Amino acid sequence: MSLPLHERIRRDIETAILSGELQPGARLPVEHELMHQYACARMTVSKALSALASVGLIDRRKRAGSFVARPKVHSMVLDIPDLEQEIQQRGQMYGYRLVRRQVRLPDHNAADETALAGKGKLLLLKGVHIADDVPLAVEARLVSLSAVPEIEALTLEGTSPGAWLLKHVPWTEAETRIAAVAADQDTANHLLVEAGAPCLFVERRTWRGDEGITLVRQHFIGSGYDLIARFGSSRRDTDS
Amino acid sequence: MSLPLHERIRRDIETAILSGELQPGARLPVEHELMHQYACARMTVSKALSALASVGLIDRRKRAGSFVARPKVHSMVLDIPDLEQEIQQRGQMYGYRLVRRQVRLPDHNAADETALAGKGKLLLLKGVHIADDVPLAVEARLVSLSAVPEIEALTLEGTSPGAWLLKHVPWTEAETRIAAVAADQDTANHLLVEAGAPCLFVERRTWRGDEGITLVRQHFIGSGYDLIARFGSSRRDTDS
DNA sequence: TTGTCAATAATGTATAGACATAATTGACCG
DNA sequence: CGGTCAATTATGTCTATACATTATTGACAA
Known part of the structure; x- marks a missing residue:
């Protein structure tokens, strides 16, 4: 012992x-x-x-x-993979294709957007994550330009904005919501599946203190992705 | 300060x-x-x-x-809700309907089952979680009878076996896999949706030390359920 | 150059005690 | 009977110190 x-x-x-x-x-x-x-x-x-x-x-x-404690809920540790790395580890080629880029003011009818940016401007980035030419997920991201002004000057054509943000922008809090949804027509087109196909829907908001940084909604192709959560002694030892 | x-x-x-x-x-x-x-x-x-x-x-x-540390993955804390309690908090009536009950040996072709029970017997419980007469999820659960012999004598008709296990069986480790899948015909029938409808698929294994306890696969009706994960100062304060 | 071994620098664990903080209990007084 | 205040008890934080553990460094010898 x-x-x-x-x-x-x-x-x-x-x-x-x-x-x-x-x-x-x-x-x-x-x-x-x-x-x-x-x-x-x-x-x-x-x-x-x-x-x-x-x-x-x-x-x-x-x-x-x-x-x-009253075990109202059990909490487990959820590993949120870095897409690029994860894909490369599988021996596939990672790519990101930007579909749309727009700067605008938050829509007053969308509580999400005003909560994120207040009265400041928003950058909308829509793109597709690709593994070996196969689309894996579509991503619609809103970035608060008052929190991250630098990003407006960048040309994020081939790199995932998520990866850039992760490296350059400080954040302290994040919340992720996970659900299953049917692909709408637009999403389905990008993922090369039929409309109505099941997608893992991941929505994540991040903050620095009280200030919203970014809000991202990802639709993963149903068959392509799993999330894993653990409780217990299984350690994070994937070294080598 | x-x-x-x-x-x-x-x-x-x-x-x-x-x-x-x-x-x-x-x-x-x-x-x-x-x-x-x-x-x-x-x-x-x-x-x-x-x-x-x-x-x-x-x-x-x-x-x-x-x-x-090299942030291979980001980890967040995932709250796994107690279905019964969650539903009751929404003011709905919780129910569980047992669909099938069977004791048998593990299928040698199914690695899952042998990993869980070794050479011991398995209890298979299949049922539906219901909120106010509306089915919310179907659940197929395998319990290792060598780990939990008591359960064979119980009549788990109206109560969720998950809740019973949680209260009576010691466990130390758990792993949860989350994905989005299309409902197969059988699942769809139980959930009163069409086959192919998106479902949040949750698969959880629990162990006590090295011994497998239970393996559960749940299909949540797509529109009915979200999982939430957090990182940061948002505390677990749902008291009162 | 290479191998071995001891010194060293860092974390890991533990002790014993001090004072801070918060909530309950109970005594005292109106 | 009810309210206030002080004593008590438990956790919360912090200090200062000691020794254990372990990997690196560097000196010295083969």
Whole structure:
């Protein structure tokens, strides 16, 4: 047994929770008690509890103690692939074809657009992600020009604007919505499928603090793409 | 400024990384340096770095220092909703209708099934999740009876087996795959849609250690369901 | 030049204690 | 009976220190 003590404590409690031995809402031993149980310092216990709290397995309340959280939702870690890299790893050639580029003011009827740009201008970029000449996804992206003025001067013909943004623009928060939709006629044309074909729809907004940066909607060809989410010890070790 | 110091350090570095100020692969200041910068103890710096390492934003190597991780993929936290609760929160009535129940040995041609149960028996449960009489998803679940023998004796007619498993069976790891597919005829019949309609396909496997527990495949009616993933300060505060 | 081995520099884990903060409890007083 | 305030108890943060672990560096010898 070589694993650190705080990790052992963490696991013991995690196991007890996941196994139902500790019911949601149950109070778990106070730090001093665990301290005696494991014959260690309070910091060590605290480290274990902090880790559990940070993944939402327990709630800690001053004066009251720590409690098993009501597992309203389970959270897992979702890996969002970098398309270009992912495709190249499969040994295919990645490409991006720009279909449309437009600068305009946000549509006042579209809450999305005003929320993103306020009264500033928007850059609309529409394009197709391609793997070995086969279209994989269509992407419609809005970029707030007040947040990213530099982008207006660029000619983003063959490179994905997402990749450029990722490298050049600071962001602190992001939200992704995932759904399944039927391809509309336009999308279907770009993806070379029939209208109505199932697409994985991914919509992502990113912010820097309160300021909106970009809003992107991607339609992945149904058969071409999966997303993976994990919980547990499976580590992010794809090195070499 | 009321936020803890270790949190401030964490954010400063996180921001520097996300903004590209610290490029992937870049070495960041060693702990003693940060210690001086922030005029604090090493433990405080270490706590900040540990947090960053645990979400995969940096790699820490002894003797060498800490480095910004190559962001092969971005990871976000995906909330996996508890269907029953989610539906009830919308003010709808939740129901589960069992369609089929069968105990059998794993199919040797299906790698999934043997991986799950080895040579033990499997319980197959097929059913429909219903919100206010409207079918929302069909679910086909395999449960390893060697891992969960108790379940064979239960009559799971009106309750979701997922909910029961969640409450009674310990698990430590899970993996979820998300895709968009067209409904096959059988699925379409259950969901009261036409064959070929887009469905959000969710496949989840759970384990306790190395032992497989259950494998579930859910087809959500396309218009009815979204998944949400977040990165950043948006906290899990759905209390009350 | 090459191999070995010890010094070294960095993180990893842990201790013991201090003070801060927050919420509950209970005593006291109107 | 009800309200206020202080004591208590638990977590939250932080310091300062110690020793463990591990990979690199560099010196020295073959």
